Amino acid sequence: MSSEAVARIARLKLRPHRIFGGIKPRAYKSSSLRSRILPCPIPDQLILSLRQHQGEAASPVVKVGDMVLKFQLLAEAENDSALNLHAPTSGKITAIAPHAIPGQSGQPELCVFLETDKQDAEIELTALPDYRAMSHLELLDLISQAGICGLGGAGFPSGLKLGDGIEKEIGLLIINAAECEPYITADEALLREFAEEVVSGAEILQKISLAPQCVIAIEKDKQDAIAALKPALRNSSIKLIALSAKYPTGGEKQIIQGVTGLEVPTGGLPQDIGVLVHNAGTAFAVHKAIIFGEPCVSRITTLTGAPLQTPKNFEALIGTPASYLLKICGLDKKQLTGAIVGGSIMGVELKNFDSPLLKTSNCIIAKSAKEFPQQAKEQACIRCGYCANVCPAQLLPQQLYAYSRSNDRLKLQDYGLADCIECGACAYVCPSNIPLVQYYRASKQEIKESMLRERQSEYWQSRFQTHQYRLKKNQEDKLSKRKKKKSAAGTKTENTFSREKARAEIAAAVERVKARKKKLIASTKLDK
Amino acid sequence: MLPLINQPFTQLVIASIVAIICLKFICSIYIFLTAQKAQQKSLIDRINACLPQTQCGQCGYEGCRPYARAIADGDAINKCPPGGNETIISLAHLTNEALTKLNPAHGAIAPFKVAVIREEECIGCTKCIVACPVDAIIGGPKLMHTIIEAECTGCDLCVEPCPVDCIEMIEAGTESVKWVLPSQVGRFSRLLEAPQ
Incomplete structure (x- = not known):
């Protein structure tokens, strides 16, 4: 079944296909693309949610008061749908308590509070620059250990997705760099500056998933990113496909349609038709996890919106409070009417500004009354x-x-x-x-x-x-x-109730007594 | 024509046609009868499927299926408090009866609860184990009992027999996360897009 799907994909000509429907909203992307990706300074406190995505929560392996080093394991995934959590920097665990996180439910989640010491001391990592010598299952295990999830927004554990892909046989791996939603520029900025790393991550993903073909799909209008990708792809078998720019090209099902022309069946997964989709940010995280051995402790996130004086992309540590990120971008509090985590269409309202950055938070938009009217x-x-x-x-x-x-x-x-x-x-x-x-x-x-x-x-x-x-x-x-x-009792009484038998028994007993008496008399005579 | 009928081959054909028609008739009668029986049976099953299966007996019957049988025989559809309005609506659809409010004589609509034994107070009398309709309580004579939360239907039947009143009903924690309607996010609309 799945090999059929692989064969079908091998026959296909990969080129931009038409995607059904879609809209063309104003992008609002240029302002955050003006500067380079900056490393975000380490805040005084990091708040690390044990549930980074819509899955099971991880269970903590550290105690309050422990000193931890950068990349040290903080919480362990107990089943497949949970994610390992690592310390983004060194410091002291001050509390493990519920705290608000950005998300659909708006419910507080159990978080690990890490007071940073600004030393950024690391534990020793095992780098693997020659990963090609390893088997794909060993690499898969490393990805699962590193706590990588889909960094595009949904946050499905990457190890789980890859494992499912290996089981079902994959004909095509798509690296999704479309990023079609307004305001978000994290992937575009990433490709502009780290194209080679993303391509390396894509090659690792291709090796793990055993896919014969790999494609990086991007929207046509991201010219800077395309210009950076072309030289990076020169010595690679990976192809680049530029799709027409509209929303929602970056949806998983939509990008498959855009690249292959195939539709994912109702209730099915892309793996069922032999396609695996991973985000460009995930590929970057995979590159870091395999080549340098670094678990996923930071991500590139966009800070944008009219109330910010310097909108930009940060490489921010997971767990950095949103208020800290907004502050260092020069937030004008007078203009601020609220904030959104995610894009302007699918994002969720940020209710508590102290909510931390999650692995899935690709963008924080500061809202103004002008851009987001009542x-x-x-x-x-x-x-x-x-x-x-x-x-x-x-x-x-x-x-x-x-x-x-x-x-x-x-x-x-x-x-x-x-x-x-x-x-x-x-x-x-x-x-x-x-x-x-x-x-x-x-x-x-x-x-x-x-x-x-x-x-x-x-x-x-x-x-x-x-x-x-x-x-x-x-x-x-x-x-x-x-x-x-009853029946057993009944048979017994019947047996004893036969008169002749009773008489015979009585006679026998009398005989026995008589015999015994005789014996007794005889023995007394002998004694005398 | 007549001599043709007298030929043995034609007679055979006619006989077989008659036989097939008879057979079909018999079969259709049999199918009709069994289908009717099956439909009758499935009405009770369909009503039973609408009921919440807590087996609490608040309707006055022994369990959900006896009540389903009673509804099929014409009893009122508004006697099930655990099912609430949803059950009444689906029963009204199924039985073609008018929608009515829940009969307050049988109880009020309440959030789903499960029974919990305060284990240190339990004396091990096994009375609750006998009362439980779904065997959700484990324990033995003179040994502590406990309730398997996942199995408990919240029927309340174990609370009353307990001689030391160590069973209480507590609201069950729902696993699913309620979708909270966001106030502003959905408004990103073409109509309101800021002028260029």
Whole structure:
């Protein structure tokens, strides 16, 4: 099955294909691209969430009061969906307590508080410049150890994704550098300055996933990054594909369509059609993890927005508080109306400014009233159909909206709510200002919960049935035992009740007594 | 025509056609009867699938399936407090009955709770083990009991028999993260994009 998919990909001509739908919002990217990537100074305190992505939390292996060195393991992943967490710098663990993190749920998570000593003393690392001599499974293990997750935003553990890819056979590895969302420039800046490192990371990923082909996909309008990539790719088998610039080209399913023309089936993963997608930032992290042995402790993140005097890209340590990053970019508090972590379309509102940077935080936008005016009131759907034109998954957002409001689960499933990638293109073009994605997310959650409930009630039913079966069986056992006892007792009384037998027994007993008496008399005579 | 009918081959053909028609008729009757029976059976099953399966007996029946059987025989659909409004709506859909509010005589709608034994107070009387409809309690005579949280349906049936009142119902921590509607993010819209 999967080798078929690999063969199909081998036959394909990789070139830019058309992607369904999409929008072309203003990019707002130039301001943060003016300066080079700067290393962010070490803040006084780092807040490291044990849950860096939407998976299981890691369990801490350090105690409060411990002194740790840079790259030392702080928390260990106990299962596949969790991520190892390492110390981004040296210092002292002051607390392990819940703290707000940027995220959809807005719930506080358990975090490790690290008071930095600014020494930045490292533990010894094992560098592997000649990784080619190693087997792909050994390299995969190193990637999992390094705590690398998808740095593009979703944060799926890279080791898990690669392992799944190896199992299913991969025909094509795509390095996603499209970065289609407004404001974010982290990947573009990364490619501009570290193109060779990204290509090296891509080669490592290709070796691990055993993919015969590898492609770096980027949007056409990122000319600086393309110019930097071309010389880096000269001695490599990796191809560069420039896609047309629109949102959401960088979506996983969209970039596969853009490069191969293939669509990922409903409910399937890219691995099912023989494609694996990794972000450019992930490739960079993989390069550092293998060549230098460095675990993932920092990331390139964009700080932008009108209230910042010097918007730029930072190589910031994981756990740096957002307020610290905003401050050193020259935040004008008068203009500030709020902040977003992520892009302007799919990002989430930053509720607590002390929230730390996560491995998945690719951008922090400081909002101003000019760029982000107050939300206009939601009005009735006029069924104009603009949303259906821009939907990259080719769904009918207006229908989904109607069924979401009427809470019609079956219809929502029929109309393919599960295929919605929540890109927000529909809400962006909606003339009635309906926050469509929020409706879809709420409905998705509801469907998930009700399915969970159904599963649970099925389980309870089976438990109840076994319980009743047990009671019934116990009862039957008891009855049959009683019967057996009765019948056994019955046969005994019958046997003893035959008169002749009784007489014979009595006679025998009398005989025995007589015999014994005789013996006794005889013995007394002998004694005398 | 007549001589043709008298030929043995034609007779054979006619006989076989008649036989096939008879067979088909018998089969269709059999299928009709079994289908009706199956439908009747599946109505109870379908009603049972709407019920939450907590087996709490708040409806006045022994468990969910007996209540489903009673509904199929025409009992009211608003006697299930753990199922709440959702169950009433799905039952109304299924049975074509009018939507009614939950009958307060059977209890009120409450958040999902699970039973927890205060283990230091447990005297090991096994009374709760007997009461539990899903065998979620483990323990033996004169030994401490405990409740497997994942198995507990929150039916409340073990609380009453406990002679030392060491079982309490606590709200279960839900694993799933509720989607909080963001206030401002969704507004990045073409209509409001800042003028160039």
